[in-house]
Every structure is written in structure tokens, then in C-alpha cells.
Amino acid sequence: MPLYEYKCIECGHEFEELVFGENKPACPKCKSEKTEKKISAFATSGGSSGGRSGASCNNFT
Ligand SMILES: [Zn+2]
Structure with missing residues (x-):
């Protein structure tokens, strides 16, 4: 459902x-x-709250 937030310019409501x-x-x-x-x-x-995009082997020694 297209629920939008509006702000009144007149009174700021x-x-x-x-x-x-x-x-x-x-x-x-x-x-x-x-x-x-x-x-x-x-x-x-x-979608950057996980970082699981195939590159999980950053274990260089
Ligand atoms: Zn108003």
C-alpha cells in the first residue's frame, strides 16, 4: 500500500x-x-548490513 509521509508547510504538522x-x-x-x-x-x-556476497575468505597469512 502506498503510504506516504507528508509534512504541512503551513503549520509543520x-x-x-x-x-x-x-x-x-x-x-x-x-x-x-x-x-x-x-x-x-x-x-x-x-542491503549493506551483512556483507555476504561470496567474499568471505579474507584470511591472508
Ligand atoms: Zn497544517
Whole structure:
């Protein structure tokens, strides 16, 4: 489900909203439509927390 984080520019209120398409949700607090989309934490998965990519024999003597 496309759950995005938004921040209201008017009052600074942060909220999450389910958004389909290019709809811009209004701030639930002050009803302003001046909201900016924040990048969700779901998209930041670099995959560098393990380092298991075949090279595990670094035992030089
Ligand atoms: Zn607001």
C-alpha cells in the first residue's frame, strides 16, 4: 500500500496518508494543501548490513 509521509508547510504538522496517483492530501490539522511529501523509510534498504556476497575468505597469512 502506498503510504506516504507528508509534512504541512503551513503549520509543520506531519502525518501519514494513503495516496493513490498524484493526489495531494490536505493537512488534517489546518486544512492547508501546502504539504510536501517526505521519502518513506521503506525505500531505504541498501542491503549493506551483512556483507555476504561470496567474499568471505579474507584470511591472508
Ligand atoms: Zn497544517
